[in-house]
Amino acid sequence: MSSIIIDTSASRGVTELLRFLLESGKIDAAITMRNDPENNTYDLGLITDASNLDEAVPLIPVMTVNAGQALSSISISRKKIAVVLKPCELRAFVELVKREKGSLENLLTISYTCGGVFPLDTVITEQIEELLPKYKKIILNGEIPVNTRDTCRTCEHFIPMNADITVSVIGECKPGAGCVMYLNTEKAEDFAEDFAGERSDRKFDPSALKKTLDARLAEKEKLFASITKDGPGLDRLLDTFGKCVGCHGCSSVCPICYCLLCDFESANFDYNLPYFEEHLSRKGALRLPPDTIFFHLGRLTHMSFSCVGCGMCSDVCPVDIPVAAVFKKTGEKTAALFDYLPGRDVEESIPVMVYKEEEFPDIG
Amino acid sequence: MKKEFTPRITSFLCKWCSYTGADLAGTARLQYPTSIIPIQVMCSSRVDPVFLIKAFLSGSDGVLIGGCHPGDCHYETGNYHARRRFAIVMGVFDSLGLESQRLKLSWISASEGPKFARVANEYTEEIMALGENPTRKSIFL
Numbered sequence: 001m002s003s004i005i006i007d008t009s010a011s012r013g014v015t016e017l018l019r020f021l022l023e024s025g026k027i028d029a030a031i032t033m034r035n036d037p038e039n040n041t042y043d044l045g046l047i048t049d050a051s052n053l054d055e056a057v058p059l060i061p062v063m064t065v066n067a068g069q070a071l072s073s074i075s076i077s078r079k080k081i082a083v084v085l086k087p088c089e090l091r092a093f094v095e096l097v098k099r100e101k102g103s104l105e106n107l108l109t110i111s112y113t114c115g116g117v118f119p120l121d122t123v124i125t126e127q128i129e130e131l132l133p134k135y136k137k138i139i140l141n142g143e144i145p146v147n148t149r150d151t152c153r154t155c156e157h158f159i160p161m162n163a164d165i166t167v168s169v170i171g172e173c174k175p176g177a178g179c180v181m182y183l184n185t186e187k188a189e190d191f192a193e194d195f196a197g198e199r200s201d202r203k204f205d206p207s208a209l210k211k212t213l214d215a216r217l218a219e220k221e222k223l224f225a226s227i228t229k230d231g232p233g234l235d236r237l238l239d240t241f242g243k244c245v246g247c248h249g250c251s252s253v254c255p256i257c258y259c260l261l262c263d264f265e266s267a268n269f270d271y272n273l274p275y276f277e278e279h280l281s282r283k284g285a286l287r288l289p290p291d292t293i294f295f296h297l298g299r300l301t302h303m304s305f306s307c308v309g310c311g312m313c314s315d316v317c318p319v320d321i322p323v324a325a326v327f328k329k330t331g332e333k334t335a336a337l338f339d340y341l342p343g344r345d346v347e348e349s350i351p352v353m354v355y356k357e358e359e360f361p362d363i364g
Numbered sequence: 365m366k367k368e369f370t371p372r373i374t375s376f377l378c379k380w381c382s383y384t385g386a387d388l389a390g391t392a393r394l395q396y397p398t399s400i401i402p403i404q405v406m407c408s409s410r411v412d413p414v415f416l417i418k419a420f421l422s423g424s425d426g427v428l429i430g431g432c433h434p435g436d437c438h439y440e441t442g443n444y445h446a447r448r449r450f451a452i453v454m455g456v457f458d459s460l461g462l463e464s465q466r467l468k469l470s471w472i473s474a475s476e477g478p479k480f481a482r483v484a485n486e487y488t489e490e491i492m493a494l495g496e497n498p499t500r501k502s503i504f505l
């Protein structure tokens with residue numbers, strides 16, 4: 001598979017590719033991050049008219065919604081769509097495809113080596129444009145920007161898996177080196193045919209990102225140690241999730257939590273008088289709203305093995321519970337039971353959908 | 365006088381094997397402790413992980429799932445799925461530092477009345493050694 005080198009910035013190069021695809025009619029729509037200059041806000045845009053691409057900032061380190069989740073219903077249309085995603089968003093989407101909540105068939109997925117995103121708090125309170133020069137300098141150097149999401153700082157899967165096109169952003173992409181796009185699939189070759197830029201047979205070299213990987217792994221160890229620092233057990237659980245106000249924001253922004261009717265929002269959790277009477281007769285007191293910790297434990301068992309660690313949940317939590325860090329840590333453990341890595345391969349079944357006759361000899 | 369601790373073990377027993385096994389233990393007049401609180405389910409795979417967690421957080425000292433032996437499921441593959449889900453719950457408990465010893469899965473066939481009585485006795489003893497589940501007293505769950 002080949003690569004394309006364009007003499008422009010990576011961001012501009014991707015925008016031009018989208019423009020070319022839209023104008024040539026190869027795609028019907030493009031999905032990319034956008035900057036609304038009037039309000040100086042960022043959002044994920046679904047664009048059909050190429051003139052709207054002027055505001056595109058495809059590689060901006062901001063995630064307002066997990067694009068994998070946003071793509072879910074759009075992707076099942078018959079329209080051809082090119083989408084620019086962060087590696088974790090693409091993995092989340094692959095997880096949704098496995099759950100028949102999306103389709104890769106009509107998509108051209110463009111992803112990039114990701115330096116991590118700023119928390120939404122930062123996006124609201126600070127000028128991202130002002131933070132960018134320093135951010136770029138740090139990620140090009142293989143270091144970790146301290147003001148990015150904790151799950152990003154500790155993310156080891158920053159190289160896209162399964163992307164049709166991989167754009168080099170961190171590591172080898174030195175300023176002035178141009179925009180390098182690796183065409184990983186035949187689909188990508190077809191779409192990018194006739195697109196400007198110099199062709200080469202350069203292959204993507206992950207070893208250039210070794211420094212970033214090592215730094216992230218070290219950071220991950222620190223994060224995991226920090227969420228269990230006061231010793232394990234029930235007290236710690238209360239300490240972590242005790243602040244929960246039960247808004248269910250974490251599950252509504254979670255790309256993996258896809259159930260149309262979540263058990264926790266179903267009639268099973270309509271609290272009625274008998275429920276209160278029964279509970280009070282045993283314990284004499286009840287925290288309101290009830291079942292907030294139950295909700296998190298339930299979610300952990302239902303989908304932690306598919307957690308891609310995008311960090312949306314922590315970002316929207318009104319009481320700053322480190323939801324994403326807990327899910328990432330627990331998810332790695334539950335996924336490892338089945339040698340599973342969420343989003344690695346669309347053909348790989350979700351652990352709870354399959355089984356082996358001989359496994360877990362210690363159970364039963 | 366201090367009241368002796370009687371554990372409460374919420375037990376989800378599959379209709380075809382373990383529940384029938386428990387019945388057999390009864391008709392054979394085998395002794396097993398009253399700590400076992402049986403709930404009949406159609407299959408061990410009917411036990412959603414949240415059932416285990418709800419029982420645990422509501423103050424059950426132990427939670428037991430009883431199912432058919434692997435390969436013997438009435439619905440052919442239900443217990444294989446139950447085993448995977450149970451492994452996930454155990455993984456979550458271990459990761460959070462919760463007492464995973466309070467959860468147990470056991471394969472007990474319809475003809476294994478003695479095994480049911482043995483598992484009930486042994487598991488009750490294990491739970492007695494662990495003591496009361498701290499969730500019983502905690503109102504913030």
